Amino acid sequence: MDQQNRHPQDIDITIKNIILPLLESKLMRDIIGIKYKRELDSVFKTTKERRVDLLLELEDDSILHIEFQTKNDKTMLYRMFEYYSLIKMEYKEKTIHQKLIYLGEDKCNMKNTLKDSKLYYEYELIDLKDFQCDDLLESDNMADITFAFLCNVRNREKLFRKALSKLRNLPEQERSDWVGKILTLLKVRPKLREGFKILLKEEPMLEIPPFTIEELKDLPFTAKAIEQLEQEATLKGKKEGLQEGLEKGKQEGLVQAKKDDVKSAILIKFKVLPKELEEKIENTDDIKVLDEMFKKVILASKIEEIL
Known part of the structure; x- marks a missing residue:
C-alpha cells in the first residue's frame, strides 16, 4: 500500500x-x-x-x-x-x-x-x-469477534456480551492484546468504540493488569509503542543529561572562581598563602562559606584570624 x-x-x-x-x-x-x-x-x-x-x-x-x-x-x-x-x-x-x-x-x-x-x-x-455476519457471534476465533464489530450485526448487545465473555477467558497478556486491537480498529467507528470502552470500565474482571516494560515488549500490539517511548526517553535523557552537565559545569566554575578570589585576596594582603589555609580553601565547595572567608580576609588584621 x-x-x-x-x-x-x-x-x-x-x-x-x-x-x-x-x-x-x-x-x-x-x-x-x-x-x-x-x-x-x-x-x-x-x-x-x-x-x-x-x-x-x-x-x-x-x-x-x-x-x-x-x-x-x-x-x-x-x-x-x-x-x-x-x-x-x-x-x-x-x-x-x-x-x-x-x-x-x-x-x-x-x-x-x-x-x-x-x-x-x-x-x-x-x-x-x-x-451480514451474525453467524460470527458463534465463532470461537477472537479475530472473528474483533471484525464482527465492523460488520453488519443485528444484535450489537449480543456481540458485546460475546466479546466480553471471550475476553474474560483469555490469559491476561493475550486479553490485553485483543482489547487493544479492538479499540484500535474501532477508531474507524467512534461511537462503537466509546460504547465498548464504557463496557470495559463496568467489567472489573476485564481491568487490564499492570505489566512490566519487558512484558509489554512481548505484546505485538504494544511492542512498537514501547520501542518508540524508549527511544524518546533516551533522547530526552541525553538532553537532560547535557543540560544537567552544563548546569553542573557552571556551578563548579563559580565555586572555583570564589576559591581563586579568596586565595588572591590573601596573597595581596598578607603576601603569603600558608599550605594549611590553601588546603582549607580547596576543600570548601560551599559558596556561602567561601564568601564568608573572603570577608574575613578583607577585615582581618593578621593571617591567623582567617585560620
Missing part, C-alpha cells in the same frame, strides 16, 4: 497483526470462498516498491489479493489496477482475484470498474458494514 494513501499507522499495524489468525476465521472463509494454500510475498519491486496488504495462493492455484481500506480514496480503482498488473507480471499463468474490504464508517463511494476503449477491469468491493 502506498505511504500517502495508507490508513492510520496503528490501524494498519493492528490489521497486519490480526491477518494471520483471521486467515483461519469464518469471516475470511466466507470472503475468500475457497481454502488457501499459502501466503505469498506481498512486496513488488519495480522502480519504486509496492506492497499489497495480503496475497494468497488458493487451493485451485489461483491468486487472491486483498486490500483493507478505512476511508474513501478516489485513486483506489487505479491503485487496484496497478496492483493487478504487478501481480499478473509475477504470476503470469495464474488467475488473479482481487477484493477490497472497506472498514470505514462513511458510505463507501469508491469505484470498482474501469471501462476504456477495449479495456474492462473490475475488482470486488466489500463494504464490511453491509456484510
